[in-house]
Amino acid sequence: MGGKSGLLPSFGKPPVIEVVCGVQFEPVEGLLAPHLGSFWDQIRSEFPRCREVPPLIRRVEGAPGGAEVAVEWGEVPPLPRLWFIHERDNALLQIQRDMFLYNWRKVTEDDEYPRYPQVREKFADHWRLFCDFVGQRELGEITPRQYEMTYVNHIRRGQGWDRIQDLGGVIPDCAWRHVPGRFLPGPESISWRSSFAMPDAQGHLHVVVRPATHKETHVPLVILELTARGFPRKSDERSMWEWFDLAREWIVRGFVDLTDETVQLDVWERVR
Numbered sequence: 001m002g003g004k005s006g007l008l009p010s011f012g013k014p015p016v017i018e019v020v021c022g023v024q025f026e027p028v029e030g031l032l033a034p035h036l037g038s039f040w041d042q043i044r045s046e047f048p049r050c051r052e053v054p055p056l057i058r059r060v061e062g063a064p065g066g067a068e069v070a071v072e073w074g075e076v077p078p079l080p081r082l083w084f085i086h087e088r089d090n091a092l093l094q095i096q097r098d099m100f101l102y103n104w105r106k107v108t109e110d111d112e113y114p115r116y117p118q119v120r121e122k123f124a125d126h127w128r129l130f131c132d133f134v135g136q137r138e139l140g141e142i143t144p145r146q147y148e149m150t151y152v153n154h155i156r157r158g159q160g161w162d163r164i165q166d167l168g169g170v171i172p173d174c175a176w177r178h179v180p181g182r183f184l185p186g187p188e189s190i191s192w193r194s195s196f197a198m199p200d201a202q203g204h205l206h207v208v209v210r211p212a213t214h215k216e217t218h219v220p221l222v223i224l225e226l227t228a229r230g231f232p233r234k235s236d237e238r239s240m241w242e243w244f245d246l247a248r249e250w251i252v253r254g255f256v257d258l259t260d261e262t263v264q265l266d267v268w269e270r271v272r
Contacts, residue, residue, distance in 0.1 A: 008252045012269030015159070015224075016113050018152040021123040021244065022094075022101035023144050024058050030139035031097050036082050039095075039133050043126070047084035047093060055081045055096045060146060061203050061230050093126055100130055116248050124241070146231050147203075147240065149247040153224040153255070156214070160263040164190050164211060167222060170263050174209055198250055202243060203230010205250045207258065224258070226251045 040050060055078055081096040090111050094101040102123035104114065131142055155161070160170030165186030168175025174192050192209040208225040228247035232239040256264065264270040 007272060008249060009256045009264075010271050011264070012271055014113055014268055015153040015155055016151050017106040017154045018150070019104045019113075019116075019119050020101055020148070020150040020152075021119065022099060022148045023127065024060075024099050024146040024148070026141070026143040026145060027098040028134060028140040028142060029097070031079065031134065033079060035133075035137065035139060036079075036095060038137075039130065040082075040084060042129065042133065043084060043093070046086060047091075048087050049085040051083040051085065052080040053083060055079065056094075056099060058098060058146075059229065091122070095130065100127060102126055120241075120244060120248075144231075144235065144240070146229060147243050147247070148227060148229040149244060149251065150225065150227040151251050151255070153226075154212075154214070155222045155224055157220045159267045160260055161222070164188060167209075170260050171209060171222070171224065171258055172260060173258060196250075196254070198228065198230060198246070200233065202232055202246065203228060205254050207254065224255070226254055 040047070079097040081094055081099075084093040084095070086092060088107075090105055090107045092103045092105070094103065102119075104119050104122070106113070134140065134142055155170055161167050163186060165176040165178075167190060174190060176186060189211050190209065192207075194207050196205045196207070198204060206227045206229065208223070208227075210223050210225075212221055212223050213219070214221055228250050230243070230247075232243040256270075
């Protein structure tokens with residue numbers, strides 16, 4: 001599938017605070033709000049809370065350099081995106097008429113990243129449950145058109161950087177040139193994004209770097225978000241999971257490629 005051989009790098013204290021696995025599919029027009037209520041009944045013991053939020057706009061990988069927004073018109077009114085929230089608050093399912101997402105998220109300092117195999121297993125279990133639900137009620141065909149995986153990392157001040165102009169100490173490609181006599185002072189903010197083609201035309205890895213503030217501690221941080229989005233050459237289930245494994249490899253190796261080795265070893269405790 002175009003991956004690189006060998007064990008992936010691993011970290012004792014990775015800065016990841018959220019992982020999202022998802023499928024975009026052709027809109028299932030037979031899927032109505034009451035049906036999602038019935039689906040909730042099946043998972044309520046694990047996901048006891050529910051929220052309505054605006055639907056996400058589909059972004060479809062197209063020509064090199066990024067994704068295109070897919071806007072479709074139909075006779076059926078838009079269905080809200082529903083969040084089904086885990087009893088511990090650190091996982092949720094997001095479902096709308098053309099999208100299914102599973103999130104793991106760190107909500108307390110004690111929450112440890114459960115690692116990719118467990119996240120993938122949870123995502124797979126609930127995705128199959130949803131597909132079975134739609135099929136048993138004859139609501140329509142689920143035809144996947146795109147897969148996606150996102151890792152969100154919080155890099156706090158002191159982890160290789162103290163001022164935005166020093167961000168090159170942790171993300172070298174975002175270095176600010178400290179040249180004597182520059183007219184501009186050091187930047188107060190930065191926004192950087194780039195896209196990289198995955199092998200065999202299977203999608204792109206999208207990288208976003210932006211500043212933020214921790215909502216509880218108010219400590220400045222930098223968000224490093226890596227999203228793989230695309231589709232394998234075949235649409236069978238085996239190819240689906242091979243694609244997610246490839247996406248994870250690109251995200252992990254991309255993270256290593258983008259960040260400083262000293263910070264990887266000293267702060268995030270890289271073990272290989």
